[in-house]
Amino acid sequence: MTKELLKGNVAIAEAAVRAGCEAYFGYPITPQTELLEHMSSRMIELGRTFLQAESEVAAINMVYGAAAAGARVMTSSSSPGISLMQEGISYIAGSEVPVVIVDVIRGGPGLGNIQPSQGDYNQVTKSAGHGDFHPIVLAPSTIQEAIDMMGLAFDLADKYRTLVFVVADGSLGQMMEPAELPPMQELRPRPTWSLTGKKDREQNLISSIYLGASLLEEFNRKLQAKLAIIEKNEVRYEAYELEDAEYVVVAFGTAARVAKTAVQTLRRQGIPVGLFRPISLWPFPEQQLTDLADNGRVKGFLVTEMNAGQMLHDVRLAVGRGLPVKFYGRMGGAIPMPEEIETQILNLINPAAQPETTPEGSNGYINR
Amino acid sequence: MATLTADITEKLVYQRPDALADLYTHYCPGCTHGTAHRLVAEVLSELGMQEDAVLVASVGCSVFSYKYFDVDAAEAAHGRACAMATGVKRVNPDKIVFTYQGDGDLASIGLAETMHAAIRGENITVIFLNNAIYGMTGGQMAPTTLPGQHTTSSPFGRDIKLTGNPIHIAEILGSIPGTAYSVRRSMHDARHVIQAKKAIQTAFEAQQKGLGFSVVELLSSCPTNWKMTPNEALSWVRDNMVPTYPLGDYKVHEELQSKRGRGR
Numbered sequence: 004m005t006k007e008l009l010k011g012n013v014a015i016a017e018a019a020v021r022a023g024c025e026a027y028f029g030y031p032i033t034p035q036t037e038l039l040e041h042m043s044s045r046m047i048e049l050g051r052t053f054l055q056a057e058s059e060v061a062a063i064n065m066v067y068g069a070a071a072a073g074a075r076v077m078t079s080s081s082s083p084g085i086s087l088m089q090e091g092i093s094y095i096a097g098s099e100v101p102v103v104i105v106d107v108i109r110g111g112p113g114l115g116n117i118q119p120s121q122g123d124y125n126q127v128t129k130s131a132g133h134g135d136f137h138p139i140v141l142a143p144s145t146i147q148e149a150i151d152m153m154g155l156a157f158d159l160a161d162k163y164r165t166l167v168f169v170v171a172d173g174s175l176g177q178m179m180e181p182a183e184l185p186p187m188q189e190l191r192p193r194p195t196w197s198l199t200g201k202k203d204r205e206q207n208l209i210s211s212i213y214l215g216a217s218l219l220e221e222f223n224r225k226l227q228a229k230l231a232i233i234e235k236n237e238v239r240y241e242a243y244e245l246e247d248a249e250y251v252v253v254a255f256g257t258a259a260r261v262a263k264t265a266v267q268t269l270r271r272q273g274i275p276v277g278l279f280r281p282i283s284l285w286p287f288p289e290q291q292l293t294d295l296a297d298n299g300r301v302k303g304f305l306v307t308e309m310n311a312g313q314m315l316h317d318v319r320l321a322v323g324r325g326l327p328v329k330f331y332g333r334m335g336g337a338i339p340m341p342e343e344i345e346t347q348i349l350n351l352i353n354p355a356a357q358p359e360t361t362p363e364g365s366n367g368y369i370n371r
Numbered sequence: 372m373a374t375l376t377a378d379i380t381e382k383l384v385y386q387r388p389d390a391l392a393d394l395y396t397h398y399c400p401g402c403t404h405g406t407a408h409r410l411v412a413e414v415l416s417e418l419g420m421q422e423d424a425v426l427v428a429s430v431g432c433s434v435f436s437y438k439y440f441d442v443d444a445a446e447a448a449h450g451r452a453c454a455m456a457t458g459v460k461r462v463n464p465d466k467i468v469f470t471y472q473g474d475g476d477l478a479s480i481g482l483a484e485t486m487h488a489a490i491r492g493e494n495i496t497v498i499f500l501n502n503a504i505y506g507m508t509g510g511q512m513a514p515t516t517l518p519g520q521h522t523t524s525s526p527f528g529r530d531i532k533l534t535g536n537p538i539h540i541a542e543i544l545g546s547i548p549g550t551a552y553s554v555r556r557s558m559h560d561a562r563h564v565i566q567a568k569k570a571i572q573t574a575f576e577a578q579q580k581g582l583g584f585s586v587v588e589l590l591s592s593c594p595t596n597w598k599m600t601p602n603e604a605l606s607w608v609r610d611n612m613v614p615t616y617p618l619g620d621y622k623v624h625e626e627l628q629s630k631r632g633r634g635r
Binding site for chain 2 (some may be wrong): 025026028031052054056057058060061062064065066067068070071072074075076090091094098198199200202203206207208209210211212362
């Protein structure tokens with residue numbers, strides 16, 4: 004296989020096809036529409052299921068139906084569409100069927116805009132629907148990583164019978180970079196629990212209803228036990244230049260790419276700074292951050308996100324009160340420049356020497 | 372010595388169909404859900420569909436219908452049964468996929484999903500019970516509530532100036548090209564129950580032939596929330612619902628034409 008120049012949305016779609024995605028249901032929304040468009044031709048060519056639904060509400064319930072019927076199935080959307088899908092997402096969590104959802108995040112709240120954002124962090128990791136559950140949330144920072152994540156996402160969904168989100172942002176969805184696609188996988192057989200007709204067996208039922216309090220509590224205990232196993236087994240992160248780092252930038256996705264450039268620039272100046280990049284946003288790499296904070300060398304953290312500080316709270320919980328955890332964020336579709344993050348790192352190292360500066364042409368940043 | 376049994380041959384004329392689970396239901400006395408369940412189960416068993424059928428249950432009084440039909444089943448979110456059934460059918464095109472929905476579920480919160488399933492000509496069957504009220508939540512106004520009808524959320528009677536007129540689902544769905552079969556039947560007496568069963572059978576046959584969306588609207592009673600005896604409720608269906616919701620065939624695919632006209 005060789006590298007090709009691929010657009011993020013198209014690469015994610017093709018990676019899903021090659022991971023054996025048997026059915027796709029979705030609704031157009033910028034900046035993820037190319038994903039749906041790619042599916043509309045590829046899935047039909049391959050004799051698989053593609054359907055453009057009348058709404059995101061319908062799309063997620065079609066996904067729920069296809070998952071209940073045992074197909075490897077996915078949908079994709081962007082922030083306002085994910086909000087509409089939350090009802091179905093909760094039902095999917097409550098009936099433990101495997102589903103993959105791609106969220107190409109855009110600026111909010113409300114209609115917001117179609118620019119890149121990380122404003123759905125809380126929504127996908129903590130409040131993806133009513134009730135007690137977390138989806139697995141994977142956040143790529145390059146197109147190659149997004150490609151590799153699609154197969155992983157489907158495998159994790161099947162392994163744990165759970166929801167898996169792959170969260171990109173508008174820039175990852177829209178940009179092009181060289182990447183390599185995996186070979187085509189066979190479609191997997193339908194699981195024994197799926198709805199295929201009750202020939203030669205008892206009825207299969209896919210449902211999220213447990214009317215008695217004790218029954219529903221028992222189900223929730225079982226669900227929480229499963230989530231605890233996922234928390235133990237499925238933490239993923241990248242540690243970059245952390246071996247001797249005294250200052251740590253924590254960032255995910257596109258913000259982490261920018262932060263990596265800033266770290267590289269400061270490293271060339273001899274400044275001992277590194278990058279900690281959560282790849283699984285849930286389960287969050289909490290223990291790894293706690294270990295960094297407790298290693299006796301690290302003196303402070305800078306969290307940078309394309310939102311008002313959502314992952315920030317998870318980092319502060321992990322680090323505790325012993326060390327400073329500063330925040331620098333851009334909102335509304337703005338992407339930070341490496342120089343902005345360099346300035347913030349220098350502020351963290353020596354607050355007195357560096358005045359807080361507003362990046363030129365921007366009044367949209369937020370410090371915490 | 373003569374034996375009494377020697378001259379008697381047993382002829383079984385009535386039994387529980389295999390597709391109907393051997394359970395007591397949670398339905399109120401006099402409710403026509405039980406009759407509708409029986410009819411659907413008889414049709415599934417008689418057409419040999421039980422092992423290929425997938426039910427998508429809805430939210431409302433029939434929320435537990437998956438317990439009573441002995442077929443593979445999913446429980447959809449409120450109103451989303453036709454979308455969920457679409458997902459099941461698209462990846463299982465050789466299965467018989469049907470929804471069982473009430474008027475709040477189908478005609479109110481699920482109208483978009485229902486309409487678009489019909490517009491796509493989704494090859495599924497919808498059993499739609501219209502009893503002009505929200506039963507499970509205790510008798511609120513539905514889009515199908517009759518003008519002037521008293522409910523717990525239209526305590527002065529449904530005022531059409533404020534809340535519009537009853538929605539005619541069989542007619543609306545019958546007007547859609549993707550619909551192969553759309554009829555309205557009633558369950559207020561034995562003759563109409565027999566006609567209802569024939570319509571349910573035709574609807575499943577439409578799916579078996581791959582003709583597109585099929586729906587049977589069944590006028591049903593709700594003695595509890597209408598605050599009537601079962602007999603009074605059946606009379607109310609006949610005297611008040613049938614005039615508002617005319618029985619009949621609103622779409623019959625040409626390949627089903629021999630089945631036409633049994634509803635009046």
